Amino acid sequence: xxxxxxxxxxxxxxxxxxxxxxxxxxxxxxxxxxxxxx
Numbered sequence: 001x002x003x004x005x006x007x008x009x010x011x012x013x014x015x016x017x018x019x020x021x022x023x024x025x026x027x028x029x030x031x032x033x034x035x036x037x038x
Contacts, residue, residue, distance in 0.1 A: 018037055021030035 017030070017033060021033035021037065024030040024034040
């Protein structure tokens with residue numbers, strides 16, 4: 001049961017990072033993530 005919860009936490013964390021990086025501009029910390037997703 002614990003591995004399932006860990007997988008969900010990681011999935012939501014990665015998803016949140018991708019959503020947050022969507023509006024990143026050059027020079028921002030999350031800009032490389034935005035470029036990698038596109």
